[in-house]
Amino acid sequence: MGSLALSRVEVLDQPAPSIAGEVTRIAREQLAPLAAGIDDGSVYPAEVLRAFGAVGAWGSHVPSDGPADLRCAIESMAVIGEVCGATAFMAWCQNTLVWYAANSTNLKLARRFGDAFSTGRVLGGTGLSNPMKSFFGIEKLKLKGRKVEGGYIVRGALPWVSNLGPDHFFGTIFEREDDQGTVMFLADCSDPAITLTPCKPFLAMDGTGTYGVQFRDVFVPDELILADPAAPFVKKIRAGFILLQAGMALGVIRDCINIMDEVDGPLGHINRYLPQQPVHFRDLAAELEAETMVLARDPYNEEETYWRKVIALRLRAGEASVAAAHAAMLHCGARGYLKSHRAQRRLREAYFVAIVTPATKQLRRMLADS
Known part of the structure; x- marks a missing residue:
C-alpha cells in the first residue's frame, strides 16, 4: 500500500479517539448484552442508538465550512461493529441520514433536522437501495411523484428500508411522472399515508428496524425535499x-x-x-x-x-x-x-x-x- 500504510494514530485527528472511546464504552456496557436479541429480532436498540448520538457518533462527519471528514464516523461504526454487526449497520443508516441532511441545499430542512438527526434525538435510515440500483440500470425506480402546489404526491413501495419506526425519517428518491427527472426527499414515517410492513425473517440482523414501506399518495411538501433534481x-x-x-x-x-x-x-x-x-x-x-x-x-x-x-x-x-x-x-x-x-x-x-x-x-x- 506504500504511503497508505498509516497507523491508526497517524490517520485519526485528536477529536476522533475521544468520541470513539465513548462509543466503545457504550458498546461494551449497553450494546453487548443486547447483541443476541438484536440478531434474532427481539430487540431494536433505539435507546443505545440515541446514547451513541449523544456522545457525537452521528455528528462528526457533518461538513464544516465546506470540507467533510468521515474518519471519526467510520471508526465509531467499526467500534460498534466489533460488538454487533447489526447495530453497525443501523449506525450506517443513521450516519447516512445525517449525511443527506447536512449536504442538502434546502437550508430550512437542514436547520430543522440537522441537529435532531446528528444527536440521535430523531432516528432514521436510508431508502437508497432501489435508487442506487436504478442509477446503474439494475432496477427501475419504485416510487413515482406528481408535482402539485407546495410539493409532490408520491406513490409506490420500497421492499426494504432499515432503522425505521413510527417516529423515524428516511431519505429516498422518486421519479417524476412528467419525465422531468428525479427528486430526493425525506419520508416521515408518522405520515398516515405511509405504511410500514414488517419483513419476513432474515438470516441475521432482524432487530434492525427493517420494513417494507408503502406510499399511498403521500403529500411531500417542499420543506422535505432534499434535492430537486436528485442526480x-x-x-x-x-x-x-x-x-x-x-x-x-x-x-x-x-x-x-x-x-x-x-x-x-x-x-x-x-x-x-x-x-x-x-x-x-x-x-x-x-x-x-x-x-x-x-x-x-x-x-x-x-x-x-x-x-x-x-x-x-x-x-x-x-x-x-x-x-x-x-x-x-x-x-x-x-x-x-x-x-x-x-x-x-x-x-x-x-x-x-x-x-x-x-x-x-x-x-x-x-x-x-x-
Whole structure:
C-alpha cells in the first residue's frame, strides 16, 4: 500500500479517539448484552442508538465550512461493529441520514433536522437501495411523484428500508411522472399515508428496524425535499454513502480476528494447519483501514480515479469480511457451530456486508463500467 500504510494514530485527528472511546464504552456496557436479541429480532436498540448520538457518533462527519471528514464516523461504526454487526449497520443508516441532511441545499430542512438527526434525538435510515440500483440500470425506480402546489404526491413501495419506526425519517428518491427527472426527499414515517410492513425473517440482523414501506399518495411538501433534481446531489454524496459502509466491514473483521485469537490456546496446535491465520487478517485489516482513512478525508473529490478507488475499497472490504468470518468459523470448529457462539453470527453478518447495496456484484459492474 506504500504511503497508505498509516497507523491508526497517524490517520485519526485528536477529536476522533475521544468520541470513539465513548462509543466503545457504550458498546461494551449497553450494546453487548443486547447483541443476541438484536440478531434474532427481539430487540431494536433505539435507546443505545440515541446514547451513541449523544456522545457525537452521528455528528462528526457533518461538513464544516465546506470540507467533510468521515474518519471519526467510520471508526465509531467499526467500534460498534466489533460488538454487533447489526447495530453497525443501523449506525450506517443513521450516519447516512445525517449525511443527506447536512449536504442538502434546502437550508430550512437542514436547520430543522440537522441537529435532531446528528444527536440521535430523531432516528432514521436510508431508502437508497432501489435508487442506487436504478442509477446503474439494475432496477427501475419504485416510487413515482406528481408535482402539485407546495410539493409532490408520491406513490409506490420500497421492499426494504432499515432503522425505521413510527417516529423515524428516511431519505429516498422518486421519479417524476412528467419525465422531468428525479427528486430526493425525506419520508416521515408518522405520515398516515405511509405504511410500514414488517419483513419476513432474515438470516441475521432482524432487530434492525427493517420494513417494507408503502406510499399511498403521500403529500411531500417542499420543506422535505432534499434535492430537486436528485442526480447532482447523489453524485455529491455517493462517495460518502459508500465509504461509511467500511465501518461495518472493519468492525466485523476485527472481531473475527479476536475470535481466532481466543481459540488459539486450546486449538492453536491444530489450527496452525489452516491456510488463513489471524496475522494475515491483521495485516489485511490494517491495510483496508489505512486506505479507508485516506479516502475518508476527501469525500467530495470529483475525480474519476478517486471514485474508482472508493468502489474498489468497498468491494475488497466486503470480500474481506466474508473471508475473515469464514476463517473464524474454521478456527473455532464445532464450538463455533453452536448457536450460542458469536462466530456463526459473524459469518451471517459478514454475508450481509457483502450483499447490502451496493452489493459485490453491483460493485464489480460499477468497476467494469467506470
